[in-house]
Amino acid sequence: MLSHQAIHAIGAAVYLVFCALFLWLRGIPRTNPGAGWWATALLFACAGHVEYLLQLLSDAGPPTEAVYAALKVLEAACLVAGMIRCFRLSVDLRLVALASFAIEAWIWLGLLHGATPDSRGLTLVGVSVLVQLATAWIALRFRDKLNARWMTVAGAASLLLALHWALVYPIIAWFPVWSSRGFLLGVGLTLVQYFALLAALLRSFQQRLLLAESSALDMAFRDPLTGLNNRRYMNSLFDNALLLATRPHHLVAVLCIDLDDFKSINDQAGHMAGDEVLKVVAERLTHATRSTDICARLGGDEFVAICTQLDQPEQAHAIASKLLKALAEPIVAAERAWAMQASIGISFYPRHGHTLTELLEHADRAMYEVKHAGKHGYRIYPEQAMAGG
Incomplete structure (x- = not known):
């Protein structure tokens, strides 16, 4: 079984690769705006795993745990913001920013007032469950607007992640070894989620290319005034x-x-x-x-x-x-x-x-x-x- 250190090192590396892919897509003109937000989410996810890895290696205390929780909250905010921008939903992103700020303040105020790591963990669990459920609902509700097959996969992965986060503490209390296995499962599901989002964007990009090619051929072989062949x-x-x-x-x-x-x-x-x-x-x-x-x-x-x-x-x-x-x-x-x-x-x-x-x-x-x-x-x-x- 992989150690915690190995899981976080692998997770950080893979998230960084996915982040680069989303940034590459973001650089293509008229690409779906969700790509930039998901690249940012992956960057925070990568930073979170690096922070947790450093925490394990140095046996750091509560401040480092708070940094990890804060980074995970920022990742969750960017994930759901990307879903909103991806499908151009009429949700003001300032509300997402305000909610994120409130949760971040709760984490740091709790640290200043001696809150236990478990309280920060429960806060992170609650945020993660809500965000994953929202992500699943958006992905499944509006899947036909992007790529139905891959958005269905993303929605299913989000639902499983919500269930994973909701059960993580009860399972660890009953089965302590699940701590490392749960991390591995969470990383795997997150990678499936982002891979599906990436595949949906790539399929959308491919469709754009095919339509552009078809339009170019149509323009080349048709009279623009009458629509007849030329x-x-x-x-x-x-x-x-x-x-x-x-x-x-x-x-x-x-x-x-x-x-x-x-x-x-x-x-x-x-x-x-x-x-x-x-x-x-x-x-x-x-x-x-x-x-x-x-x-x-x-x-x-x-x-x-x-x-x-x-x-x-x-x-x-x-x-x-x-x-x-x-x-x-x-x-x-x-x-x-x-x-x-x-x-x-x-x-x-x-x-x-x-x-x-x-x-x-x-x-x-x-x-x-x-x-x-x-x-x-x-x-x-x-x-x-x-x-x-």
Whole structure:
């Protein structure tokens, strides 16, 4: 069985390591504010064990015991303050500071007036039980706001610590050897508690990184105005999408869509009105195509729809007609209804090309043929133009 000295030496060393980890987390921008408080709590815990170790080695008297009790009270205060700040509870931390000051005063006044070590021990037991119960309640009550699994572990460890503190004196009175074993158990449970809090913060940090990565990818592959995919998305994923979206004897149609006379909206009503029109156009393109199709904005008033899994080329006629009809519905912007028209060029994979660049180039040529023929219609490269319906 480990001696008291070994238990406190190991406890102090491990607490110091955990303190460093919490301080490291605290240095990361926008980290949960509980990390700093728990680092401070661990620092007081480490100091308490060092003080108790020195007390054992020097056989010091009551003043040293009072210092140990005072440090443990400060640890408890920082622990519960960290829980309050972690979950942003509407509890004034000045109340925690005031309670800590009152308990510290009680400890030192008791020392001055000849209070026994047992009285200080009972004070420490009472404070520890209340703090651990409060910590357990907060951890379990609000566990879903951080990381439910690890906060449940922290709450369970806190409950066991509360029970441990409540029973420590009765057990030692009945079973004196429990003094060293109880210290070892208390250190173990405390380490589990802080390890769970640390793991919860790390999991929260990991989630932040994943969300940031997802957001960055979303920004990289989406048009910020309309929310549609952009050219980068198509260039990056077209070949993979082609393999997944086509089967033998199936076609893929690439539709280049250019709004007719869109510049007049910007000139007459301003760019904000033009942006509103583009947003509505993007919504209508999405609604007029299937979930397996890809809609993208290339820039300005140019859009692309990649329609997959077509059995016959004639299906492209129906898609183009549907798009022209959807876009022809008036769009209200800047307190005015704008009647939009569009020119659409269509190319097929694999008939008109095997790469996205080739397909876009041929669809673009077909679209400009529609423009030159009077606008508002569609053309399948290199076939005849069709009027919009």
